[in-house]
Amino acid sequence: MTPSIEPIIRPLRRSDEAEWRRLWTGYLIFYETSLPEEVYRSSFERLLSGKEHEFRGLVAEADGKLVGLGHYLFHRHGWRIENVCYLQDLFVDPDRRGTGLGRRLIEAVYDAADAEGVSRVYWLTQEHNHTARALYDRIAHKSDFIQYIR
Template identity: 60%
Template sequence: MAGPAKPASLSIRPIEGADRAEWGRLWQGYLEFYKTELPEEIYDLAFERLLSGKDGEFRGFISLVEDRPVGLVHYLFHRHGWKREQVCYLQDLYADPEVRGMGVGAALITAVYAAADEAGAPTVYWNTQQDNLTARKLYDQIGVQTDFIKYQRPV
C-alpha cells in the first residue's frame, strides 16, 4: 500500500472503558466533520455498545501516537444475503486533523481488515461523502470503489 509512513510511535488497540473521554472527543470531531450533533445519551449508548462484546454490536479501535489518542474506527459484522460468511461494515473512521497524512487512517483500516480476517469475514466495506477528497485519496489506495450509490428512507 502506498502513502506516507506511519509514525514510529503509532499503535492501534481495541477501545477500552478508560477511553471514554478521549473517544468522546474524537467521535465529536468525526460528527462535526459531517455536520452532525448528537445528544450525550447517544454518546453513552454508542460507547456502551462498543464495549459490550455482543454479537452484532459495534466494535472499535483507537489509535495512539506517543500514548495520546489521535484516531478511532468503529465496525460491525453482519450477515449478507449473497454470502455464507458475514461481512464487515466500517462505519466511522476519524483521525485528528494534525495527524492526517501520517498513516493513522490506513493503520486503523488495516486493523479492521485484520479483525475481519480473524472473524472469517473477508468483505469489508464503507461509505464516504463524494466530496471527502482527502479521505478518498487514502481509500483509493487501500480499497476498491464500487459502482453502488447509497439511498436511504427519508426521515
C-alpha cells in the same frame, strides 16, 4: 511538532471514554452533525459490549493520547454465507492526517475481519471527501452502488 511515539492501534477501553468522546465529536463536526448525549452513552457501551452484532471500537494511541478511532461491525449478508464487515466510522486527529494512521486503522479492521473469516469489508464516505478518498482508492475498490436512505 513531530509526534514522539509511533501510534499503536488497540481495542477501545472503558478508560478511553473522555478521549473517545473528543475524537467522535470531531468526526461528527466534520460531517456537520451532532448527536444527543444518549447516543454517545449508548454507542460507547455498545462498542465495549463484545456482543456478536454490536459495534467494535479501535483506537490509535500516541504519547498517552488517543489520536484516531475506527468503529466497525460484522453482520449477515443475503448473498454470502459468512458475515461481512461494515466500517462505520473512521477519524484521525487533523494534526495526524497524512501520516498513514488512517490506513493503519483500516488495516486493523481488515485484520479483525480476517480473524473472523470475513473477506468483505466496506464503508461509505461523502463524495466530496477527496482527502479520504485518495487513501480509499489505494486500499480498496470503489463500488458502483449509490446509497439511498429513508
